Amino acid sequence: MSIQPEYRRLGTSGLRVSVPILGTMGMGDLEWNNWVLPEDKSIALLKAAWDAGITTLDTANMYSNGVSESIIGKFPVFSTERRCASASYQEDLPRSALQELELIAYCHYKGIGVTAYAPLMDGHLARPIGTETTRSKKYSSIKSEKPRLESDLKIIQRVQELSERKNWKMSQVALAWLLSKNSIPIVGANSTERLHEAIVVGKTLTNEEIKYLEELYEHRPVRF
Ligand SMILES: NC(=O)c1ccc[n+]([C@@H]2O[C@H](COP(=O)([O-])OP(=O)(O)OC[C@H]3O[C@@H](n4cnc5c(N)ncnc54)[C@H](OP(=O)(O)O)[C@@H]3O)[C@@H](O)[C@H]2O)c1
Numbered sequence: 123m124s125i126q127p128e129y130r131r132l133g134t135s136g137l138r139v140s141v142p143i144l145g146t147m148g149m150g151d152l153e154w155n156n157w158v159l160p161e162d163k164s165i166a167l168l169k170a171a172w173d174a175g176i177t178t179l180d181t182a183n184m185y186s187n188g189v190s191e192s193i194i195g196k197f198p199v200f201s202t203e204r205r206c207a208s209a210s211y212q213e214d215l216p217r218s219a220l221q222e223l224e225l226i227a228y229c230h231y232k233g234i235g236v237t238a239y240a241p242l243m244d245g246h247l248a249r250p251i252g253t254e255t256t257r258s259k260k261y262s263s264i265k266s267e268k269p270r271l272e273s274d275l276k277i278i279q280r281v282q283e284l285s286e287r288k289n290w291k292m293s294q295v296a297l298a299w300l301l302s303k304n305s306i307p308i309v310g311a312n313s314t315e316r317l318h319e320a321i322v323v324g325k326t327l328t329n330e331e332i333k334y335l336e337e338l339y340e341h342r343p344v345r346f
Contacts, residue, residue: 125324129141131235133232142176142297144180144308149164154185157260158190164190179194243278251279298325299336307320
């Protein structure tokens with residue numbers, strides 16, 4: 123039996139979301155991207171998510187050019203939650219004057235919920251360096267691949283090291299770190315097993331482990 127997820131209130135809003143939120147960018151049309159799940163597998167994953175207690179989805183109409191949202195629409199229990207989940211918080215922030223970490227601190231201070239998309243760095247934090255998957259191969263040579271710094275590679279190695287020491291999955295180390303920052307992950311789990319692994323209730327990192335993961339991080343400009 124899988125572990126039950128926890129539910130958190132998003133900031134001071136009335137919106138209560140599951141932890142994690144399931145991202146749906148990887149559900150849709152193989153012609154849009156060869157690593158996404160087709161409709162039958164996506165529906166099976168949505169059902170597995172619901173059965174596991176994951177009640178919140180992240181979606182966008184650009185995923186598979188709308189096919190992702192059409193699939194979600196075929197799973198009626200979720201579509202209600204999906205509308206809630208698409209609520210966003212916008213303030214007239216002096217964004218250019220704020221760095222990423224200041225922005226996060228500002229959000230926590232103002233009671234604005236923070237969600238983190240791609241918490242596994244598109245999969246890089248979930249597999250040892252050099253592991254090839256359909257998705258990694260697709261992006262390894264194209265411009266939209268986010269640049270990896272030397273420090274990123276060292277951090278990925280540290281995630282692997284901690285996962286071996288704690289007998290956790292690498293993805294669980296990354297998600298546990300994120301939860302220690304009070305952000306709610308929007309994870310691209312693409313199988314039932316991975317979905318269950320993304321529920322990291324009871325898995326916490328010590329302050330020393332958190333520092334070990336963070337100390338090499340190099341700041342960079344916010345993407346968008
Ligand atoms: N990426 C973006 O730019 C972006 C932008 C806006 C919103 N979002 C939202 O964020 C969600 C997640 O984004 P994402 O899929 O790009 O990033 P992610 O969650 O950081 O990475 C997902 C990838 O990690 C790997 N993975 C997931 N669980 C794993 C596990 N337990 N063990 C090993 N590998 C695992 C899989 O890679 P393999 O398939 O290679 O095995 C999967 O495709 C999206 O679905 C979307 O809702 C993303």
